[in-house]
Amino acid sequence: MYIGLDLGTSGLKGVLIDETQAIRAEATAPLDVSRPHDGWSEQDPAAWLAAADRVMQDLRAKADLSGVRGIGLSGHMHGATLLDAGHQVLRPCILWNDTRSHKEAAALDADPRFRAVTGNIVFPGFTAPKLAWVCNNELDLFAKVALVLLPKDYLRLWLTGEAVAEMSDAAGTSWLDTGRRDWDDGLLEATHLTRSNMPRLVEGCEVSGTLRPELASQWGLQQGVVVAGGGGDNAASAVGVGVVRAGDAFVSLGTSGVLFAASDAYQPDAASAVHTFCHALPGTWHQMGVILAAADALNWYAGLVDRKASDLTGELGDLREPGRTLFLPYLGGERTPHNDAAVRGSFLHLDHATDRTALTRAVLEGITHAFRDSFDALVSTGTRIDRLIAVGGGSRSEYWVKAIATSLGLPIEIPVAGDFGGAFGAARLGMMAATGAGAEIATAPQMARTVDPDPTLTPAFAEAHARYRDAYLALKGRA
Structure with missing residues (x-):
């Protein structure tokens, strides 16, 4: 059996499928969005972990999870989840529909390298301009940033201990060379980051790590369950349909x-x-x-x-x-x-x-x-x-x-x-x-x-x- 966890803006959903891909159980947990100012949209990453635990416990109550072999992740894209050297969250995640960084996005987009390398406009909702905004407005906090993760990849870090992203989600950051499917060092430098601040990359159908033993025991899973790279919400939905x-x-x-x-x-x-x-x-x-x-x-x-x-x-x-x-x-x-x-x-x-x-x-x-x-x-x-x-x-x-x-x-x-x-x-x-x-x-x-x-x-x-x-x-x- 296999589990899919989808971290949505308004809730986290989990489904359990069997070898024939029939859905055997599903569960959801709600999430709230904070809008402290016009154009701002944030979430507390700790709420994602609590929601994931609730969903997994609900799935366990509905079905025997001991036969689960793999977990895949999906989630809303572009969010800036900022961690320090100890992997502690530095601030609420700036979400995909947050437009505060429109000036920073325009400045990055004026650099022809971004469109040439990523194949996309630098939209205010993308991750790179969010980091530029933090650098311009929360400089002391920016100095502590050691790792930048997308929302579902913070969930992965908790599940596996591995800092990993996959191509579909990474393509929405404005840092990925979308044709070569790799981080671009020049684009990272333009926002005062380096490759060391980024997770390693895998394809969505590849193994990104294994579920931590304590979580496997807590949820009734066997040891060694693999966690796939997964996909951004729309790419994962495309695989689903x-x-x-x-x-x-x-x-x-x-x-x-x-x-x-x-x-x-x-x-x-x-x-x-x-x-x-x-x-x-x-x-x-x-x-x-x-x-x-x-x-x-x-x-x-x-x-x-x-x-x-x-x-x-x-x-x-x-x-x-x-x-x-x-x-x-x-x-x-x-x-x-x-x-x-x-x-x-x-x-x-x-x-x-x-x-x-x-x-x-x-x-x-x-x-x-x-x-x-x-x-x-x-x-x-x-x-x-x-x-x-x-x-x-x-x-x-x-x-x-x-x-x-x-x-x-x-x-x-x-x-x-x-x-x-x-x-x-x-x-x-x-x-x-x-x-x-x-x-x-x-x-x-x-x-x-x-x-x-x-x-x-x-x-x-x-x-x-x-x-x-x-x-x-x-x-x-x-x-």
């Missing part, structure tokens, strides 16, 4: 929104704000458009009107052409294609006829238009999308998936009931590390149905998307 070959893609309707396409070649186009990262499997990469607030924006709106998000989307009925009301979902800035940390969300064209249902539709349509932005950016790089699968909690909304399919002009497949996200992908990577299996085990799950676009509404969605883009340009012009 079988998106590992060129032409395959998924759209993720989670806290953030992601349009992820696998690639068998390194083909960056940084100017498009498309992310070009290593995949979690050797010799593969992926292209990705990222929306900072997808389901997060819907949940924010649901909180304002004091309703459950699922109840709001359930009130909408059949898909209809977009209304005049627009919603720009930029609650904390935006990545693809704008690379704009300063822009903020907005409702536009409200009138006396605007009711709760109209606002709900506007929120879903606004996020749909943001996905269309990412789709257009991906296509502009030459990325091929032959098959599109929907994952994440938002994929339960037929209305929302239908809107995205219609906007993109592509059918979207919905997997059968079950979890094929980051935790499941991490478990598959744990299975690969323990058994030596390869990408052949990362098959697509059985599909429950396909949601086809509505061609009669395609022109209306295209027109609404054009108004949405104009609204963003106007909003940016007033900033």
Whole structure:
């Protein structure tokens, strides 16, 4: 059996799979995010360890873990977890959706080496500008930094005692030579770091270490359980849903929104704000458009009107052409294609006829238009999308998936009931590390149905998307 642990922004999830990859047990533990200032987003790494222990204890209560051979890790990317020489945490982790380092990101991005080596814009959410911000604003603390880890890799350090990262997550730091799959010394020096401050690198399906004996005993596991390199949350989700070959893609309707396409070649186009990262499997990469607030924006709106998000989307009925009301979902800035940390969300064209249902539709349509932005950016790089699968909690909304399919002009497949996200992908990577299996085990799950676009509404969605883009340009012009 194999375990996948997925460290998400709002919770840590664990799944247990057997040799046939059937899920035998699952457990979750919630996590909180601190936002002490506008644009800031932090978590206490100690909370991750407590959540992991709770999840493992819950799994043990539900199933016999003595047959577990491998563990895989997944987690939210880009977070700066800073440790001193004794591996003590120096400050709360600065998370992926934190935009405080936008000035530092712009300064690093102005150095042509970063785009040339990493294949990506230096986004404010990436790790390198966070370290530059700490250097500029917390110099005494920065002087104590001995090790920089990504969130799931701090969890790995606790599990194994090994400071290790893997390629898919490392590609989101702005320090990795994404084509060569290795740290770049010049980019590290640009943020006053050296290779000695970084973990060693492995591929996602390789062994990164073994579970510490005391934890194995505590959780009812045998000694010698291997821990795989794992993957960043989206790369691990891609392994879980079988998106590992060129032409395959998924759209993720989670806290953030992601349009992820696998690639068998390194083909960056940084100017498009498309992310070009290593995949979690050797010799593969992926292209990705990222929306900072997808389901997060819907949940924010649901909180304002004091309703459950699922109840709001359930009130909408059949898909209809977009209304005049627009919603720009930029609650904390935006990545693809704008690379704009300063822009903020907005409702536009409200009138006396605007009711709760109209606002709900506007929120879903606004996020749909943001996905269309990412789709257009991906296509502009030459990325091929032959098959599109929907994952994440938002994929339960037929209305929302239908809107995205219609906007993109592509059918979207919905997997059968079950979890094929980051935790499941991490478990598959744990299975690969323990058994030596390869990408052949990362098959697509059985599909429950396909949601086809509505061609009669395609022109209306295209027109609404054009108004949405104009609204963003106007909003940016007033900033």
